[in-house]
Amino acid sequence: MRALELHAYEGPSGLRLAEAPVPVPADDEVLLKVDAIGINYPDLLLTRGQYQLKPELPMIPGCEIAGRIESAPVASGWKAGDRAFAFVWNGGFAEYAVAPLKAVAPTPAALTQEQAAAVGVNYATALFALQNRGRLEAGERVLVLGAGGGIGTAAIQIARGLGAGVIAGVQNDAQRETALEAGAEHAIVLEEGFSSRVAELTGSRGVDVVVDPLGDWIFGEAVRTLAPEGRLLVIGFAAGDIPSIKVNRLLLRNVSVVGVAFGAFLDVDPALLPRLAVTLDRLAEEGWLRPHIRQTFAFDEIPRALDLLGEARIQGKAVAVL
Incomplete structure (x- = not known):
């Protein structure tokens, strides 16, 4: 072969x-x-x-x-x-x-x-992140970082299919177009101080879940976008450096940073993918997963x-x- x-x-x-x-x-x-x-x-x-x-x-x-x-x-x-x-x-x-x-x-x-x-990486990871690790509920708001890429567009569609509103974080006009086409309701540029733009879009409340495949400096700014009891899902570090944070910021704001490693969790729960596949099939039939x-x-x-x-x-x- x-x-x-x-x-x-x-x-x-x-x-x-x-x-x-x-x-x-x-x-x-x-x-x-x-x-x-x-x-x-x-x-x-x-x-x-x-x-x-x-x-x-x-x-x-x-x-x-x-x-x-x-x-x-x-x-x-x-x-x-x-x-x-x-x-x-x-x-x-x-x-x-x-x-x-x-x-x-x-x-x-x-x-x-x-x-x-x-589906095997992007959509399965996005569903595992939002549903299993992020405990996303219908009616909540999600900020998807790196929204123009494969994992980003998957997270937008999965979040919308689970009943959430979505703000996309992008880096250029081409990514903005891709994210909006994928189903995001708003798209913002990931530049210094982007948390203030999220505050404007959410009436100063913030978002319930952040999907972060980027890391680097963007992670620290993303923590500021979280509403009380918000969850930031760490999926990767495509922007460069692996970030760190002073955990008192999490304590004072009552927010969580949650790791997401879909592939590694298959060893913990071998029945995970078949369960996810049922939801993925439903979302595809309903037109959310495309x-x-x-x-x-x-x-x-x-x-x-x-x-x-x-x-x-x-x-x-x-x-x-x-």
Whole structure:
């Protein structure tokens, strides 16, 4: 099979197109024929050697895929040809990939395979963050930072589908357009003092939940946007530095900072993804979940796609199609 192997931790340029053996699934895994691959920031960090996992090289990156079941354990309920999406720690940049049963779920009937390649990481993470970690309730308000990217547009749609109002935090006009198209009611520029703009939009109350995939200085300003008993969900640090905070600010304001690590929690709760998949399927049927696939790439163009992602030149979601 064709695969993109990482031979050096030097960024996307370290990827090499290669012929590799089709992986053999373990007793608790399925084998998928890959139709589409999600392009994600963790993939970029991994190629740079900046991710929390640093596998021995050469290896095949790629964490988000959609495809069709090639083989599965007899008692799993899966059969050959079933459409599925999966979260895999690595191995997704290939024509075939294996995924643990706990990390694979049926593709929502309302979605294409290209769209499904955004579900295993972006939409599953957004739903886990808002529903499980953020305890979002209908009628609450959410501030989504990095709202023009894959996780941002997913969080906007999930929040709206769960009955919340959404303010999008963006960095330019292109991101503003993407966020509003995804369903945000307002879009603000993430510049120094943006918390005052949130206060204006919320009658000085603030927001109940912040979705933060950015970190850096933006995190500290985002804490100021929280209403009493608000929750800031830490999803990543795409803006650069990992921030810190004086916790007396949390105490005095009665607010919480909550970590979100969807992939790691699958080990804690193997039934998590199947439960999330039921809600994701419903939201897709209702029209809330509609991945914004703004750019598609050929399989051998994945290194270029990762470069563009690193340059913040991809709005919404990008996928590679086989």
